[in-house]
Amino acid sequence: MIKTRAIVLHRFPYSDSSFIVKVLTEESGIVSFIVKGGKKKESPFRGALDPLALSEVVFRQNPNTELQFIKEATLLDWRKDLRNDLLCLAKAQVITEMILRYAPQGVPLQEEFERLEQAIREFNETCNNSANTHKSNIFARWLLDTCDMWGYNLDLETCCRCGRALDKPAADFFPETGGFVCHACLGVDTPRARTETLQGLWALRNGGKIELPEFTENALLTYLRHHIGFLKEIHSLKFLNETRKLFGH
Numbered sequence: 646m647i648k649t650r651a652i653v654l655h656r657f658p659y660s661d662s663s664f665i666v667k668v669l670t671e672e673s674g675i676v677s678f679i680v681k682g683g684k685k686k687e688s689p690f691r692g693a694l695d696p697l698a699l700s701e702v703v704f705r706q707n708p709n710t711e712l713q714f715i716k717e718a719t720l721l722d723w724r725k726d727l728r729n730d731l732l733c734l735a736k737a738q739v740i741t742e743m744i745l746r747y748a749p750q751g752v753p754l755q756e757e758f759e760r761l762e763q764a765i766r767e768f769n770e771t772c773n774n775s776a777n778t779h780k781s782n783i784f785a786r787w788l789l790d791t792c793d794m795w796g797y798n799l800d801l802e803t804c805c806r807c808g809r810a811l812d813k814p815a816a817d818f819f820p821e822t823g824g825f826v827c828h829a830c831l832g833v834d835t836p837r838a839r840t841e842t843l844q845g846l847w848a849l850r851n852g853g854k855i856e857l858p859e860f861t862e863n864a865l866l867t868y869l870r871h872h873i874g875f876l877k878e879i880h881s882l883k884f885l886n887e888t889r890k891l892f893g894h
C-alpha cells in the first residue's frame with residue numbers, strides 16, 4: 646500500500662457516476678485513478694480529488710494496469726483563494742497541463758512535485774496576501790525552474806556572443822535558442838525581443854518584481870516548446886490568453 650501526498654492535475658467523467666483522476670504524487674510520479682461513484686454527493690473523496698487540491702492518497706499500485714483504485718483520499722489544502730483569482734487559476738492550469746503532457750510517465754517525479762506544490766501554494770498565498778512572493782513572478786519562476794529540471798538550462802547571466810557576464814538587462818533574447826545578447830554585441834542592430842521581455846527576465850534573475858509578466862512567460866514558453874517540440878498543443882494556453890485579455894494585458 647502506498648501513502649503519499651498528491652496534487653490533482655486533471656479530472657474527467659467516466660461513465661455516469663465515475664471519474665478518472667490524474668494526480669502527481671510525491672512518491673510515485675503521475676498516477677491515474679478510477680474513482681467509482683466519485684460524482685455522488687456522498688462520495689468519501691469529495692473535495693480531495695478536485696483539480697489543484699493537495700491531498701494525501703492511499704492506494705495499492707497494480708503494475709498490470711494503468712488505472713489504479715484509490716483507497717483513501719484526505720484533503721490537505723483545497724487552495725480556496727487561488728480558485729477566486731481567474732488569472733492565477735488559468736496559469737495553474739497551464740502548469741498542470743504541461744506536467745501531464747511533458748513529464749515522463751511511470752517514474753518518480755519528486756522535484757516536479759516540489760516545484761508544483763510551491764507554485765500552487767504561492768499562488769494561493771499571494772491571492773490572500775499572506776506571501777512575500779511577487780504574484781506576477783510565480784509562473785515565470787516555475788517555467789524557468791522547469792527548463793532546468795528537464796535539462797534545458799537557460800543561462801540568464803551571460804551574453805551568448807562574447808561570453809561576458811551581463812550586468813544589466815540584455816539587449817536581445819532569442820527564445821528559439823535561449824541566447825542573450827549584450828548591448829556591445831548587438832551594436833546598432835534592432836533587437837527582436839521586446840523591452841518588457843528583457844526587463845522581465847532580468848527581474849526574474851534578480852528576484853525583482855516582473856511588471857508585465859505575460860511577455861516573460863511567453864518567451865519562456867517559446868523557449869521550452871522549441872526544446873520539447875511542438876507535437877503536443879497545450880489547450881489551457883487558450884484560456885490563459887483569453888483571461889489575460891479580460892484583465893487588459
Ligand SMILES: [Zn+2]
Binds near residue numbers: 806
Ligand atoms: Zn556580448
